[in-house]
Amino acid sequence: MFTSLPSFSAPFSLSEPSVSRPTTPLCSTPRKVSLRIFPDAVDNFHSLKGRRLVCYGGGAKLCRRFYGLKLWILENINLQQRNRKHGRAIEFKSIRSEEKDPLTNHLETTSSFGEGDIRLQNEHKASSSTHHQPDGSITSMESKPVVQAHSSSFSFEGREGPSLCIAVIGATGELARTKIFPALFALYYSGFLPENIGIFGYSRKNLTDEELRNIIASTLTCRIDHQQNCGDKMDIFLSRTYYLNGGYDNVQGMSKLNTLMEQIEGESEANRIFYLAVPQEALLDVTSSLARNAQTQKGWNRIIIEKPFGFDAPSSHQLTQSLLSKFEEKQIYRIDHLLGRNLIENLTVLRFANLVFQPLWSRTYIRNVQVILSEDLGVQARRYFEGYGVIRDIVHSHILQTIALLAMEPPISLDGEDIRNEKVKVLRSIRKMEPSDVILGQYKASAGDKVDVCWNSLTPTFFAAALYIDNARWDGVPFVIKAGLGLIKHRVEIRIQFQHVPGNLYRDRIGHTFDLGTNELILRDAPDEAILVRVNNKIPGLGLQLDSPELNLLYKDKYKVEVPDSYEHLLLDVIDGDNHLFMRSDELAAAWNILSPVLNEMDKKNIVPELYQLGGRGPVGVYYLWAKHGVPWAED
Numbered sequence: 323m324f325t326s327l328p329s330f331s332a333p334f335s336l337s338e339p340s341v342s343r344p345t346t347p348l349c350s351t352p353r354k355v356s357l358r359i360f361p362d363a364v365d366n367f368h369s370l371k372g373r374r375l376v377c378y379g380g381g382a383k384l385c386r387r388f389y390g391l392k393l394w395i396l397e398n399i400n401l402q403q404r405n406r407k408h409g410r411a412i413e414f415k416s417i418r419s420e421e422k423d424p425l426t427n428h429l430e431t432t433s434s435f436g437e438g439d440i441r442l443q444n445e446h447k448a449s450s451s452t453h454h455q456p457d458g459s460i461t462s463m464e465s466k467p468v469v470q471a472h473s474s475s476f477s478f479e480g481r482e483g484p485s486l487c488i489a490v491i492g493a494t495g496e497l498a499r500t501k502i503f504p505a506l507f508a509l510y511y512s513g514f515l516p517e518n519i520g521i522f523g524y525s526r527k528n529l530t531d532e533e534l535r536n537i538i539a540s541t542l543t544c545r546i547d548h549q550q551n552c553g554d555k556m557d558i559f560l561s562r563t564y565y566l567n568g569g570y571d572n573v574q575g576m577s578k579l580n581t582l583m584e585q586i587e588g589e590s591e592a593n594r595i596f597y598l599a600v601p602q603e604a605l606l607d608v609t610s611s612l613a614r615n616a617q618t619q620k621g622w623n624r625i626i627i628e629k630p631f632g633f634d635a636p637s638s639h640q641l642t643q644s645l646l647s648k649f650e651e652k653q654i655y656r657i658d659h660l661l662g663r664n665l666i667e668n669l670t671v672l673r674f675a676n677l678v679f680q681p682l683w684s685r686t687y688i689r690n691v692q693v694i695l696s697e698d699l700g701v702q703a704r705r706y707f708e709g710y711g712v713i714r715d716i717v718h719s720h721i722l723q724t725i726a727l728l729a730m731e732p733p734i735s736l737d738g739e740d741i742r743n744e745k746v747k748v749l750r751s752i753r754k755m756e757p758s759d760v761i762l763g764q765y766k767a768s769a770g771d772k773v774d775v776c777w778n779s780l781t782p783t784f785f786a787a788a789l790y791i792d793n794a795r796w797d798g799v800p801f802v803i804k805a806g807l808g809l810i811k812h813r814v815e816i817r818i819q820f821q822h823v824p825g826n827l828y829r830d831r832i833g834h835t836f837d838l839g840t841n842e843l844i845l846r847d848a849p850d851e852a853i854l855v856r857v858n859n860k861i862p863g864l865g866l867q868l869d870s871p872e873l874n875l876l877y878k879d880k881y882k883v884e885v886p887d888s889y890e891h892l893l894l895d896v897i898d899g900d901n902h903l904f905m906r907s908d909e910l911a912a913a914w915n916i917l918s919p920v921l922n923e924m925d926k927k928n929i930v931p932e933l934y935q936l937g938g939r940g941p942v943g944v945y946y947l948w949a950k951h952g953v954p955w956a957e958d
């Protein structure tokens with residue numbers, strides 16, 4: 323973080339402590355941010371020693387966005403200072419949005435930050451546990467719950483339709499900043515959020531509404547097809563966003579959140595979504611407090627839980643029991659954002675809306691199915707070495723759900739429960755995975771590599787396996803899985819290989835690659851989303867030569883639209899109450915059941931994954947595993 327500061331220097335100018343504005347400020351209106359750099363931070367900010375860092379941002383949006391980045395830098399400085407235990411107080415002024423809705427104006431004029439100054443530590447007296455040392459240093463950023471004096475006199479009441487409050491619990495975390503808030507904004511931009519929307523960020527840090535807005539603003543973007551009025555909409559969206567410091571006692575924190583939401587909702591019908599973007603260890607505490615203290619009685623309440631959904635079958639069962647003692651099943655949305663990809667939603671469309679595929683979809687015509695999720699070095703995944711690994715993180719939810727959607731019987735309707743009923747039947751029909759049909763790998767990384775290094779860890783970064791669905795439709799068809807990180811190529815696809823043509827008259831013309839000359843349906847997510855069908859075809863010209871080209875529906879050529887992020891897709895599903903892409907508790911348990919023999923064996927025998935070259939093709943054993951199950955290898 324610190325070494326990258328120079329890259330932020332462009333919108334800032336340096337000046338002596340008595341700050342004078344540049345003659346031509348970049349902001350159209352005075353939007354000034356000043357920061358007295360900590361003397362101790364000079365190692366990191368050597369070029370800024372003893373000075374104030376002043377931001378005269380560019381246009382309103384630019385200014386706001388860089389300000390958000392800057393707040394982030396400040397927070398990190400502050401945390402570092404706290405660790406060193408000799409930080410200094412910082413002070414800076416906020417950028418205030420010019421265009422605010424009446425609600426924001428009202429709330430702000432009644433809040434303790436009404437004058438527009440954000441004095442992060444010095445002026446935030448009310449119940450803050452930030453300790454100011456005699457020398458002005460701060461020893462903690464966190465504090466007890468802070469209630470800003472939001473007035474109850476303003477509400478959504480009288481506006482048409484039910485209101486929707488979305489609380490992001492863990493609002494200052496990486497997921498919230500980089501995915502959830504941007505997805506919410508994209509939905510807001512496209513008109514998918516109701517007019518009466520309130521968004522609440524909740525965590526334990528001591529921030530004001532305005533500070534959260536500035537942090538969020540630094541990650542919001544306007545998509546290519548979202549250019550019109552994007553800046554204005556961004557400002558309105560931000561003005562509907564509020565922050566609550568829940569403190570360490572979530573009971574009080576959640577009651578405060580409830581009060582805040584009630585003030586805004588008034589007496590009218592009100593719905594609430596709670597997105598739990600908190601570490602696993604905080605989940606139970608947060609959900610119990612939320613269940614008791616923050617649910618509305620005037621509409622529905624839905625909670626979104628992030629993966630991983632437990633560590634193994636027993637821990638997941640415990641978590642599920644705890645959730646089900648507080649919420650009804652239909653309130654719970656277990657989100658795996660990989661399932662929000664267009665490819666996944668399209669699986670059922672291809673299967674059930676096309677006659678060409680429907681009659682072929684069984685063991686009679688399908689020879690094998692390959693589900694591949696390879697990540698290259700460009701994709702960072704940080705959670706693997708907290709012990710979860712690729713099986714618990716990706717195979718358990720994403721891969722098994724993909725197989726369930728691909729293999730299920732036609733549901734009686736598109737209703738979420740009808741689809742889940744069919745998915746769970748597939749998951750229950752999958753044979754428990756044999757450790758002998760599994761390959762575990764771990765990439766070899768060293769300190770300089772741009773990936774997590776897992777010294778002495780048994781956590782797999784690569785998994786390959788063959789599984790079988792013991793039912794009438796799929797008996798004997800191998801479903802082979804490959805999921806890995808740090809590989810040569812980013813490739814996410816499903817390959818469905820069909821049987822040989824019986825008594826094929828052209829067998830001799832297809833040549834040595836007869837096996838590869840079978841028809842294949844390839845559903846590709848990355849790189850370059852596409853649907854491909856491999857067919858045998860006559861090469862034009864004299865004689866009778868065949869090849870096996872692909873009919874190619876390449877999305878970027880066909881559809882000139884930007885594909886929404888998967889979080890957008892799934893958040894919209896939650897708002898709509900469509901739960902078919904979210905795992906129900908029985909699906910969750912069935913998925914653990916499939917993997918338990920492998921996970922137990924790994925834990926019991928401390929199985930060491932096979933090491934593979936970072937940026938390579940993964941453990942070589944996969945070729946043999948594929949061959950054992952009669953699956954021709956699909957080249958990377």
Ligand SMILES: NC(=O)C1=CN([C@@H]2O[C@H](COP(=O)(O)OP(=O)(O)OC[C@H]3O[C@@H](n4cnc5c(N)ncnc54)[C@H](OP(=O)(O)O)[C@@H]3O)[C@@H](O)[C@H]2O)C=CC1
Pocket residue numbers: 491492493494495496497498524525526527568572598599600601602604607608628629630705
């Ligand atoms: N990052 C990602 O891309 C993905 C993350 N996930 C999952 O999402 C969850 C969050 O991930 P991520 O954002 O990366 O994690 P971070 O550690 O970056 O953020 C966690 C957030 O939770 C808050 N928090 C921590 N403890 C509590 C508590 N007891 N009460 C209230 N708030 C708390 C933290 O703020 P504060 O300390 O101020 O309270 C912070 O805002 C994890 O479960 C992770 O497995 C899943 C898929 C992808």
Ligand SMILES: O=C1O[C@H](COP(=O)(O)O)[C@@H](O)[C@H](O)[C@H]1O
Pocket residue numbers: 659660697701702703715716888
């Ligand atoms: O949850 C995860 O997702 C990311 C891929 O997400 P994307 O939206 O950036 O494609 C993946 O890299 C990571 O391994 C996994 O844990």
